[in-house]
Amino acid sequence: MSKTQIESICSSLLQELEVIWDEVGETETEREKILIEIEDECREVYIRKVEKVKEERVQLRQDIVDSEAKVVAICSAMEEPSSLGRQHQSDQSGRRSLKEELVKILQKLEDMEKRKAERKDQFIQVIKDIKCVKDEINGESDETCSSDFSVDESDLSLRKLEELHRELYTLQEQKRNRMKQIQDHLRTLESLCSVLGLDFQETVTKIHPSLIESEGSRSISNETLDKLASSVNQWHETKIQRMQELQDLVTTMLEFWNLMDTPAEEQQKFINVSCNIAATVSEITKPNSLSTDLLKEVHSHKLQNYIFSTFSLLNDCVPVKKVKEELCRLEELKWSKMKELVLKKRSELEEICRRTHIVLEEQDISVENVIKAIESGDVNPENILEEIEYRAGKVKEEALSRKEILEKAEKWLNACEEENWLEEYNQDDNRYNAGKGSHLILKRAEKARALVNKLPAMAEALISKITIWESEKNSEFLFDGNRLLLMLEEYTELREEKEQERRRKREMKKLQGQVTPEQDKGTPKRPQSAKKGLRVSTNKTFASSPQTDSPRSAKSFTTQSRYG
Known part of the structure; x- marks a missing residue:
């Protein structure tokens, strides 16, 4: 209803009231009094309406301020410009109402809250990935990866998100390196187990059960990596020890073969062992080439076995007397060769002492004592040989x-x-x-x-x-x-x-x-x-x-x- 219509209605009502007063015969004083009351009531109605409208205006302005503050806070957290200053200038130049301004700001706020929620989800995902990788490295439970994560909403900037992405990339690179290390260790350990005759799966399971599974689900924790590296070093040292032991045995066995003129067909049984006499650690790769069973077999291959295996090739009709005579001859030959070998080793020990200016004080292994002990048969030449080699090793270590x-x-x-x-x-x-x-x-x-x-x-x-x-x-x-x-x-x-x-x-x-x-x-x-x-x-x-x-x-x- 327009202002003119209101004035027209009020004028017609006032005229109607004048007609009624004339019929009633109302005095001028009463008429003035009633008109004053009508004016007061109208004024009060106007005042109430104006106050109500003012309150609504204040509320609108407060809503606008609050909404603007939220927009500014979100933009600040995301380090983005709010563009509200330019919007106010355009609103003033275009004389936009408060309600229109509030609607505009609420639309801006809704858009920013949506973007904030999306950015927050990105933060949560990155933080979750970082936490999961850290847990894998530290060997903690995977349950934490599925739990809720709190995000600092005061800083949701792209700069902060980029920092988290860089941290995640660094951790993922570390994880890839660890997986590569574990894969390399496992390949080395598998090769060592094959050479040493060990059960690879059993050995790996003792370190961590996940290592026998697919590559993606393997444990990459510090503890697992340390245990795996320690196991590789341990079995590598074992390989070196067994290789040295085997080479010493093969060297002794070759000396026995030379002493006894062992036939080639008899030596053929240990050809796979004797071929490693000069091999390095990295060159020994055949399965079970350093197994405990093989070492026991070489240990048990004594000189006496060679002698009897040689006679087993003879015809059954050979007289026992000749066999005994041949055994005696071979026994004498063995002692003679052993004496030569002991004296040779003794000379080598003296040469080492001479070069290193060490005085050999052990009278029990002097040349005279060694010859007497061998000729009397009181001491086994093999024992003397072992003693000389042991002391030679000690002298070399001291040298x-x-x-x-x-x-x-x-x-x-x-x-x-x-x-x-x-x-x-x-x-x-x-x-x-x-x-x-x-x-x-x-x-x-x-x-x-x-x-x-x-x-x-x-x-x-x-x-x-x-x-x-x-x-x-x-x-x-x-x-x-x-x-x-x-x-x-x-x-x-x-x-x-x-x-x-x-x-x-x-x-x-x-x-x-x-x-x-x-x-x-x-x-x-x-x-x-x-x-x-x-x-x-x-x-x-x-x-x-x-x-x-x-x-x-x-x-x-x-x-x-x-x-x-």
């Missing part, structure tokens, strides 16, 4: 720990030789006379002086190395039976005494005015090397050790008493 010190000792001894030569050269009054080869001698003297100047540092470094070695081994470092540390300390003391004596004599000559520049340029006299004995002016001597006949034994030292 490895002595290698660095021995090399430094050799250099020190060579320097001592040059010191001896230089001392004799400086004492030669004709050393500057021109002659055939004199320039070579001068060049050697220059090199000798440079080397002799390094002697104190060489001795100090060698003493330090020996001290550390003796502390670690809790034993003395012996060089051809003599303690090398005492020899070095004695040499250092004697050298210092000679230096002091030389300085004292030079001071005395200076006081007497007898020192010449030529005499003063002479290289300090130092003890001679061990090859000729360390001779000093104080009559203290390092003599060569008499305890060994090795070529290098001349370089070893024994110290005569300095006090008695």
Whole structure:
């Protein structure tokens, strides 16, 4: 209803009221009073309506503000522009009503909430995938992958989502690497089990039952990976031990074959074993080639079996007497060959000791004792052979720990030789006379002086190395039976005494005015090397050790008493 219509209705009603008042005879005072009441009532109605409309306007504006705040919060969480400022400017220029504005904002809010829900689902999926991969790596239960995940709704930006995707990619890459490691370990373990004659599935099941299943459902936890790697290392060490054991057995078996002239057809039974005598660990790949059954079979293949298997090829009509005679002959041949082998091994042990300057003190395996024991039959030559090989192994092991010190000792001894030569050269009054080869001698003297100047540092470094070695081994470092540390300390003391004596004599000559520049340029006299004995002016001597006949034994030292 328009404003004109309202005014027309009010005017007609007022006229009708005037007619009624005229008929009734209402006074002017009453008429004025009633009109005032009508005006007051109309005013109150207008006021109530205006207040109600104002409240609705306030509510609309509040709804708009709240909706805008929600839109801004969602856009902020998603790090996207809200575009509400531009919308307000367009609303003011177009004079859009509050209701229209509210409808527009509610549509925007609904769209943003929908996008927020989609973004949140993306976050939940990525976080769930991350959690599942972490659980697989840490070996935790898979039940957590199906549980609900809480998401921080204050940050749903694409930047944060990209960070989570990168984290997921890193974890998935780690998972792929772990699966590849496990696959490689399983292939290696399967090869080891095949060579060692083990049940692959049983071995893998003990580590983790899932490893025998398909690749996708295998455990990739740290614990499983560590156990698998440990198992591979353990069986690899076992393979090395068995290979060495088998090669030792095959070596002994070949020696027995050579001793007994075993026929080729008899040797053919162990051709698959003997072919691995020089093989490396990686070259032994045939199934059961290092199984315990095979090792037992080789162990049980004794020399006596060869003898009887040889006679089994003879005709049944061979007289027993001839068989016994042949057995006696072979037995004597065996002992003779064994004695030769023992003496050969003993010589090899002595050669190792000679090269490493270790004195062999075991009298029970000396050449004389070994021959007597074998000839008397009191000791089995095989036992003596095993003892010699055991001690040779011990000597080789010790030689490895002595290698660095021995090399430094050799250099020190060579320097001592040059010191001896230089001392004799400086004492030669004709050393500057021109002659055939004199320039070579001068060049050697220059090199000798440079080397002799390094002697104190060489001795100090060698003493330090020996001290550390003796502390670690809790034993003395012996060089051809003599303690090398005492020899070095004695040499250092004697050298210092000679230096002091030389300085004292030079001071005395200076006081007497007898020192010449030529005499003063002479290289300090130092003890001679061990090859000729360390001779000093104080009559203290390092003599060569008499305890060994090795070529290098001349370089070893024994110290005569300095006090008695």
